[in-house]
Each structure stands twice: as structure tokens, then as C-alpha cells.
Amino acid sequence: MEAARNEARFNNAKYDAAWAIRFRPEPEAARTRPGAHHVRYAARHLVIDEGDAARAVYEVLDGGVILFKLLPDGRRQIIELLGVGDVFGLAVGPVADVAAEALTPVRLAVFEPAAVDADPALRDRLFARLRAQMCALHDHALLLGRKSAQERVATYLMRLVPGRGGLACIGAAPGNAEVRIELRMSRQEIADYLGLTIETVSRTFSALRRANLISYRKQDEVVVPNLCRLCRLTGAH
Amino acid sequence: MEAARNEARFNNAKYDAAWAIRFRPEPEAARTRPGAHHVRYAARHLVIDEGDAARAVYEVLDGGVILFKLLPDGRRQIIELLGVGDVFGLAVGPVADVAAEALTPVRLAVFEPAAVDADPALRDRLFARLRAQMCALHDHALLLGRKSAQERVATYLMRLVPGRGGLACIGAAPGNAEVRIELRMSRQEIADYLGLTIETVSRTFSALRRANLISYRKQDEVVVPNLCRLCRLTGAH
DNA sequence: AGAGCTATTTGATGCGGGTCAATCCGAAAT
DNA sequence: ATTTCGGATTGACCCGCATCAAATAGCTCT
Numbered sequence: 001m002e003a004a005r006n007e008a009r010f011n012n013a014k015y016d017a018a019w020a021i022r023f024r025p026e027p028e029a030a031r032t033r034p035g036a037h038h039v040r041y042a043a044r045h046l047v048i049d050e051g052d053a054a055r056a057v058y059e060v061l062d063g064g065v066i067l068f069k070l071l072p073d074g075r076r077q078i079i080e081l082l083g084v085g086d087v088f089g090l091a092v093g094p095v096a097d098v099a100a101e102a103l104t105p106v107r108l109a110v111f112e113p114a115a116v117d118a119d120p121a122l123r124d125r126l127f128a129r130l131r132a133q134m135c136a137l138h139d140h141a142l143l144l145g146r147k148s149a150q151e152r153v154a155t156y157l158m159r160l161v162p163g164r165g166g167l168a169c170i171g172a173a174p175g176n177a178e179v180r181i182e183l184r185m186s187r188q189e190i191a192d193y194l195g196l197t198i199e200t201v202s203r204t205f206s207a208l209r210r211a212n213l214i215s216y217r218k219q220d221e222v223v224v225p226n227l228c229r230l231c232r233l234t235g236a237h
Numbered sequence: 238m239e240a241a242r243n244e245a246r247f248n249n250a251k252y253d254a255a256w257a258i259r260f261r262p263e264p265e266a267a268r269t270r271p272g273a274h275h276v277r278y279a280a281r282h283l284v285i286d287e288g289d290a291a292r293a294v295y296e297v298l299d300g301g302v303i304l305f306k307l308l309p310d311g312r313r314q315i316i317e318l319l320g321v322g323d324v325f326g327l328a329v330g331p332v333a334d335v336a337a338e339a340l341t342p343v344r345l346a347v348f349e350p351a352a353v354d355a356d357p358a359l360r361d362r363l364f365a366r367l368r369a370q371m372c373a374l375h376d377h378a379l380l381l382g383r384k385s386a387q388e389r390v391a392t393y394l395m396r397l398v399p400g401r402g403g404l405a406c407i408g409a410a411p412g413n414a415e416v417r418i419e420l421r422m423s424r425q426e427i428a429d430y431l432g433l434t435i436e437t438v439s440r441t442f443s444a445l446r447r448a449n450l451i452s453y454r455k456q457d458e459v460v461v462p463n464l465c466r467l468c469r470l471t472g473a474h
Numbered sequence: 475a476g477a478g479c480t481a482t483t484t485g486a487t488g489c490g491g492g493t494c495a496a497t498c499c500g501a502a503a504t
Numbered sequence: 505a506t507t508t509c510g511g512a513t514t515g516a517c518c519c520g521c522a523t524c525a526a527a528t529a530g531c532t533c534t
Binding site for chain 2: 004067069071072073075076077078090091092097098121123124126127130131132133134135137138139140141142144145146147192194195235236237
């Protein structure tokens with residue numbers, strides 16, 4: 001079933017190629033972390049597999065990363081969506097508790113455990129970031145546990161509004177401005193992130209489009225004509 | 238063969254760290270935190286309300302605490318179950334992102350923001366704990382996003398097995414031993430934690446009892462005659 | 475023991491979203 | 505253009521869990 005689908009996806013080289021083309025790298029932000037290794041991976045590269053020995057802590061310098069967990073029968077849940085500045089690889093104990101995969105071409109800073117132990121300033125930075133990611137996880141638990149499919153998709157879109165932290169309808173900037181959103185994820189990934197099936201995600205997008213709450217030509221470039229109206233569907237306000 | 242696999246799982250420390258020994262009413266552990274203010278609250282006391290100014294970081298010294306979020310229409314999701322050693326109050330901005338309520342009578346250590354800023358050792362301790370809680374959240378996201386009602390309840394029970402970190406069916410101690418579990422939560426709280434309704438939780442408990450996987454007289458004292466059989470329903474193995 | 479709660483259990487019913495199965499569509503190759 | 509192939513969409517149907525409603529079990533207070 002879904003397991004088979006995932007399996008097929010993982011082993012398909014053409015898919016990787018298509019993906020790499022589709023998600024062009026962001027204009028090199030040229031960030032660096034003194035004293036850390038830097039590495040680059042192509043989109044879809046599996047950086048950490050669940051159960052791997054925990055050999056390093058990573059910080060995202062460019063691009064996007066997803067953390068996910070699998071059940072033995074193939075069900076997948078994408079746990080976190082990471083962007084620039086986010087960190088991962090911080091399991092407790094010697095084993096990774098989640099898998100990490102590049103969503104786009106990425107550049108990562110790699111910190112060895114010894115370096116983390118030796119550098120209090122680094123720990124503080126990781127700590128601060130972890131607090132932020134923890135809040136995002138809290139929000140996501142609310143979404144997964146209590147929101148309807150439409151609320152999940154609306155919340156997801158609001159989170160991706162560029163330059164805002166998921167509360168785009170609030171604050172100074174006009175909530176009735178038109179906004180363009182790049183999803184950067186396939187329907188399957190959105191589904192696995194939102195705890196839905198690909199069909200439900202697709203249907204929900206279609207319903208939102210029919211209601212003129214969103215529009216799109218390419219299926220990963222969504223235009224939201226009025227953020228306030230979309231925000232009202234998130235269940236949060 | 239089977240034994241070897243079990244052994245491997247047993248050594249997977251993430252679960253131990255994340256869930257071990259949470260949640261026992263420990264006869265007054267008499268822990269203290271030098272330099273911190275200590276407070277006591279009765280069960281049900283609201284320690285932090287969502288939206289409060291973030292005035293302190295807390296560590297649980299005794300008892301249990303729940304973190305939860307509400308939607309405007311009243312839907313509630315319990316985000317984390319905290320036990321001895323866990324920390325909360327670590328929002329990013331100046332405002333609490335979740336509410337915190339005493340599940341049992343609790344004793345808490347209170348750290349002022351200034352104290353946290355001034356004490357690197359404290360930050361390190363908070364950091365370490367946050368990593369553990371983060372792993373627990375990852376697990377819970379998987380549960381909320383992808384598990385069936387029966388799997389959720391079975392997972393919940395396995396997590397509460399005293400002295401083991403959620404993998405009680407494995408390891409040296411006999412998985413076929415009889416184990417007594419104190420839930421210490423109402424059906425409503427269990428439902429809000431597992432992303433279900435109270436009726437579904439109740440029905441699932443009844444079904445498990447009918448199948449002789451659990452038994453109970455008081456509805457918050459569950460006896461599991463055979464952990465292995467219950468563990469098989471969690472979806473995780 | 476009995477009254478009056480509230481929490482839990484059980485039953486009946488409906489719906490949201492999952493499952494299965496066809497298309498449809500767009501990018502790449504020919 | 506035409507073919508091809510994988511992803512997305514749409515449709516038909518079904519099932520697990522929510523919802524609504526009623527019965528029962530535990531509590532506390534007389």
C-alpha cells in the first residue's frame with residue numbers, strides 16, 4: 001500500500017533528477033560556521049537514517065530538510081520541516097531517533113559531539129534554536145491531534161508564507177495582500193507532514209481553489225489572494 | 238535471533254531517556270535545586286496559561302505536569318506529559334506558547350530568566366533535558382499523525398509501564414510478567430493526549446479488556462498480564 | 475443507606491477522511 | 505507532435521472514529 005509507494009519513490013533515480021531540477025538551489029547565502037565542517041547534499045539525500053549511530057549535530061545553512069519517522073508497515077510521518085538556522089541530530093543517547101532527508105539541495109554545518117561538548121557558546125546557540133523548534137512541534141502536535149483536513153492544509157499554507165512565522169494574517173503587513181507561496185514539497189510529502197493521505201490533500205487543495213481562497217498553475221506555486229480569509233480556516237483564530 | 242534483535246532495541250537509549258521513570262509519585266524525593274526558588278502546587282493548578290508573559294523556566298521536582306494547547310472552539314490537545322526532571326516554560330518570545338497544569342500535586346523549581354542567562358551549567362542541564370523531551374515529542378507526532386486508536390492506547394500504556402522507557406516488553410525482565418500501571422489521568426485527559434474522544438478511549442480500553450490484554454478494577458489502575466502481547470499492538474514493532 | 479453529583483461506559487447513527495481505481499496532466503524523450 | 509511515465513486529480517465506496525444520547529458506576533455528603 002502506502003509502503004509500496006514510498007519504496008518505489010525511494011529507489012527511483014529519475015525522481016531524484018526531476019526533483020533536483022525542480023528545486024533550484026537558493027541564491028547561495030554564503031553563511032559559514034567557523035570551526036565546523038560544511039557539507040553539501042543534493043535534494044532527497046538521506047542525511048541521517050533512523051537508528052543510525054548519532055555521530056554529529058547539524059545546522060541548516062541553506063535549503064530545507066525534513067525529519068521523519070517510519071512505522072514497520074511503511075506509514076510515514078514527517079515530524080519537522082527545517083529551514084535555515086534549524087538544527088537536527090540532537091538525539092538523546094547514541095542512536096538517531098528520526099531520519100533526516102534533504103528536501104532541497106542543502107548546505108549543512110556539521111558539529112562533532114566532541115566539539116559540542118567543548119564549546120559552551122555553540123551549545124547555547126543550539127539550545128536557543130531547539131527552543132524555537134520545540135514551539136513549532138507543539139503547534140504541530142495540536143494540528144495532528146485536533147485539526148480537520150481543511151484546517152491542516154490552511155495552517156500549512158499560512159506557515160509557508162514567506163517572511164512570516166505562521167501568523168501572516170496578523171501584524172503590520174496587509175492581510176489582504178496577494179501572496180505567492182512556494183511549497184517545495186510533493187503532495188505525498190505534504191500528506192505525510194499533515195497526517196493525511198495524498199488524495200485528501202489533493203481534494204482539499206481543489207476545494208480551496210474552487211472557493212477562490214487559493215489559485216495555482218504549477219501545483220507547487222500557490223497564490224493566496226487574501227491571507228485573512230485563508231487564515232480564518234486554520235482553526236486558530 | 239529474535240533475542241539479538243530485542244537486545245539491540247533494548248540498548249536504544251532514546252526511549253529510556255525520554256520516558257524512563259516519569260510519572261511515579263516517588264515518596265518525596267527531597268530533591269532541591271540550589272539557587273532556585275521552589276514552589277508547590279495542588280493537582281489541577283494552572284501553572285502557566287497560554288499567552289502569559291514568559292516569566293520563568295520550571296523544572297519538575299516531584300509529581301506530574303501536562304502541557305496543552307486550546308483552539309478557540311474548545312478543542313484541547315495535551316502536548317507533553319512531564320515527569321520528574323522535565324522542564325517547561327521555555328518559549329521563544331516573551332509569551333508562553335503552551336499552558337502548563339499540575340496533573341498531581343507537584344513540587345517545582347523556578348528559574349528566573351536572569352538566572353538562566355547567568356548560569357551556563359543550568360542552561361546545559363535544561364538543554365540536555367530538552368533533547369530528551371524533543372525525542373518524546375517526535376514519537377508523539379508519529380502517534381498523532383499515523384496511528385490507529387488501538388495503537389495509540391497500546392502505545393500510551395506501554396509508555397507508562399513503571400521503570401521502563403516505553404519498551405518494556407523487551408530486555409532482561411520477562412515481557413510476560415504481570416505489570417501494574419497507574420494512569421493518574423482521567424479518560425478525558427487521555428483522550429486529549431492521544432488526539433481521540435473520550436468515548437473512543439473508553440471503548441478501546443473495553444476492547445482490550447475483553448481481549449484479556451488488560452484488566453482493571455479502579456479505572457486508573459491497569460494490570461497488564463503480558464507486556465509482549467500489548468506491545469505488539471503499538472504498531473511500532 | 476440513600477440522594478445527587480460527575481465520570482465512565484455503552485449504544486445508535488453519521489460523517490470525514492481513508493482506500494481502491496480510473497483518468498488527467500506536465501515534463502522529458504523521441 | 506507524439507509517446508511515455510510519474511505525479512496529481514477525481515470518483516465511488518467504505519470504515520473508523522466522532523457525535524449524540526442514554527445507562528451505569530463511583531464519589532461525596534447527609
